[in-house]
Amino acid sequence: MVECSKTRRQNIMPIFYDVTPAEVRYQIGSYEEAFLSHKEKFGANVSKWKAALNHVANLNGWDNSKENRGEGELVDEIVKKVMDELKTVASKVDNIMAWEREGPQDGPLPLHNAF
Missing domain, CATH: 3.40.50.10140 (Toll/interleukin-1 receptor homology (TIR) domain)
Incomplete structure (x- = not known):
């Protein structure tokens, strides 16, 4: 990690x-x-x-x-933070393009579809 x-x-x-x-x-x-x-x-x-x-x-x-909180409240806090982080990352890579490893057979793929 x-x-x-x-x-x-x-x-x-x-x-x-x-x-x-x-x-x-x-x-x-x-x-x-x-x-x-x-x-x-x-x-x-x-x-x-x-x-x-x-x-x-x-x-x-x-x-x-x-x-002094319940497990559900802890889980809610963690999920909210993770979702906020994912939104931040997604907004930073919105216009980046990626190619397939063997080459651009089908053209560029949006980064979020490349993985």
């Missing part, structure tokens, strides 16, 4: 559900236990995972552990 957000400029919208951002950021509690058990098996990858979680925990997102 983090790599794609940097190389492809994709957004990450973290949802902290039954966990606090601090637990994710600092890998404490159940995260600490999991990383200790995975360190032997996955070695150097664990450091990359920790760095990625630290990065994501510092992004704006939803922390359901501190809010």
Whole structure:
């Protein structure tokens, strides 16, 4: 996720559900236990995972552990934000054209139809 957000400029919208951002950021509690058990098996990858979680925990997102709201309200907020983001992206690429990989057999395709 983090790599794609940097190389492809994709957004990450973290949802902290039954966990606090601090637990994710600092890998404490159940995260600490999991990383200790995975360190032997996955070695150097664990450091990359920790760095990625630290990065994501510092992004704006939803922390359901501190809010006094129901799951439905949380889902509504997330859906609204995702829809807003999709509208923004769609408006930015409205006039971009794409070609098929083998060449323009049928001519250009609007970007939203190319994927």
